[in-house]
Amino acid sequence: MTKYFLLAFVFLYFISLSYESQVTFGDNKILRFISSDKDDFIRFVKDIDNFELDIWVVSQDVEKGHFFSDIRVSSNQLSKLGKISNMYNIQNITKIENLQENIDRFNKLQDVAKESEDFFDAYRNYNETNAFLFALEEKYPELVSIIEIGESYEGRMVYGISISNDPGAINRQTIVYLGNQHAREWISCMTVSYLAQQFCENYEKDPVVKQLLQTYQYVLIPISNPDGYEYSINTNRMWRKNRRENENSNCYGVDINRNWDYEYNTGGSSSSPCSDTYRGVKAFSEPETANVALWANREIGKGNQIIGYIDFHCYGQYFFNPWGWTTQQVPSFNQQQQALASQAVSSIYSVHQKTYTIGNSAKELYVASGGSDDWFYGSLHAPYSYTVELRPGPNSVLIGFTLPPEEIIDVGEEIYQGMLTFGQYILDNPVSGP
Numbered sequence: 001m002t003k004y005f006l007l008a009f010v011f012l013y014f015i016s017l018s019y020e021s022q023v024t025f026g027d028n029k030i031l032r033f034i035s036s037d038k039d040d041f042i043r044f045v046k047d048i049d050n051f052e053l054d055i056w057v058v059s060q061d062v063e064k065g066h067f068f069s070d071i072r073v074s075s076n077q078l079s080k081l082g083k084i085s086n087m088y089n090i091q092n093i094t095k096i097e098n099l100q101e102n103i104d105r106f107n108k109l110q111d112v113a114k115e116s117e118d119f120f121d122a123y124r125n126y127n128e129t130n131a132f133l134f135a136l137e138e139k140y141p142e143l144v145s146i147i148e149i150g151e152s153y154e155g156r157m158v159y160g161i162s163i164s165n166d167p168g169a170i171n172r173q174t175i176v177y178l179g180n181q182h183a184r185e186w187i188s189c190m191t192v193s194y195l196a197q198q199f200c201e202n203y204e205k206d207p208v209v210k211q212l213l214q215t216y217q218y219v220l221i222p223i224s225n226p227d228g229y230e231y232s233i234n235t236n237r238m239w240r241k242n243r244r245e246n247e248n249s250n251c252y253g254v255d256i257n258r259n260w261d262y263e264y265n266t267g268g269s270s271s272s273p274c275s276d277t278y279r280g281v282k283a284f285s286e287p288e289t290a291n292v293a294l295w296a297n298r299e300i301g302k303g304n305q306i307i308g309y310i311d312f313h314c315y316g317q318y319f320f321n322p323w324g325w326t327t328q329q330v331p332s333f334n335q336q337q338q339a340l341a342s343q344a345v346s347s348i349y350s351v352h353q354k355t356y357t358i359g360n361s362a363k364e365l366y367v368a369s370g371g372s373d374d375w376f377y378g379s380l381h382a383p384y385s386y387t388v389e390l391r392p393g394p395n396s397v398l399i400g401f402t403l404p405p406e407e408i409i410d411v412g413e414e415i416y417q418g419m420l421t422f423g424q425y426i427l428d429n430p431v432s433g434p
């Protein structure tokens with residue numbers, strides 16, 4: 001397992017990591033609302049969206065043949081939500097009886113795990129993750145260079161890491177992995193960090209990795225929403241958005257994965273600052289999205305065409321290709337996207353037998369405009385552009401965002417194999433764009 005490198009300790013004294021949330025969820029439970037009728041289910045989801053509930057996931061259980069949504073519900077919301085679900089003949093079951101007890105159990109596991117010197121034995125905060133990236137640069141200077149993407153709303157630098165056999169090269173096709181757009185989805189930034197470590201460690205050991213890094217530039221951005229992530233760690237474990245102070249509102253934050261400037265505000269986002277899917281006042285109003293877009297366009301200006309992109313989230317175990325903003329299939333490139341996804345999920349399954357479902361999020365589930373995968377595909381013409389929803393899966397005993405730290409490495413291992421296949425497929429099926 002990977003040990004912290006010496007440089008990491010320079011960063012660690014700046015912050016004491018506490019996973020004790022100041023916001024408590026004493027009477028909150030997680031209910032799963034289930035329907036085999038897609039039309040009724042979508043109408044139900046649209047109706048409840050008006051109440052600004054904390055909707056954890058809207059998904060499809062392919063094995064059981066139904067659609068479902070996991071929703072955080074307080075005691076005073078139960079009656080109203082029950083009436084709406086009855087209108088559409090939607091059934092519900094309790095998945096988490098007491099959310100606060102669930103968080104407390106997670107915190108106890110995390111408190112023990114974070115004492116380990118192995119970076120991937122526990123979830124790590126913003127400073128620790130940056131220290132890890134800088135340590136990779138120090139250990140592998142021939143492969144790694146740190147990228148300053150730009151500052152967040154509260155002034156934290158968003159760091160990326162470029163990995164190739166020629167760091168800083170120009171005229172090289174590029175594959176981008178983004179993590180942690182949604183603050184509470186901690187496993188996403190740990191997974192992107194794990195990928196960075198594996199590419200570096202295996203360059204001289206694995207001929208596939210060597211070929212990939214000699215052909216492409218990989219850019220990995222583990223924490224794209226650092227303000228929200230720190231707030232989720234220190235104050236509100238269930239926080240999703242960034243930390244913008246919205247004008248004329250007591251509600252904070254913008255859902256930065258509804259803020260990208262491709263078919264912005266065409267469905268599946270909210271105009272209310274109090275909603276978890278609030279899209280912001282305009283496209284790219286948020287520095288967390290605008291700065292990534294500026295960086296990506298600069299790369300293209302240097303001749304570094306972005307040919308692959310994955311936005312990592314959780315949860316549900318999905319491998320989604322565009323579009324998110326419409327139910328129309330991508331007209332000219334859907335067959336190749338589906339073929340790559342099929343091979344990647346087969347590789348993921350081969351490691352720990354976790355099934356990832358392939359699909360188009362808008363067609364299979366619901367429309368969500370302003371997403372990063374649509375922007376990378378539609379605006380930058382990155383032909384292999386996806387969103388991947390990590391563990392847990394729809395039938396897991398443990399659901400939600402408090403995935404135990406003991407699963408971090410397992411998730412990393414299976415996704416790493418999937419990403420090797422991802423790169424190999426692009427090598428074998430070269431294209432210039434959609």
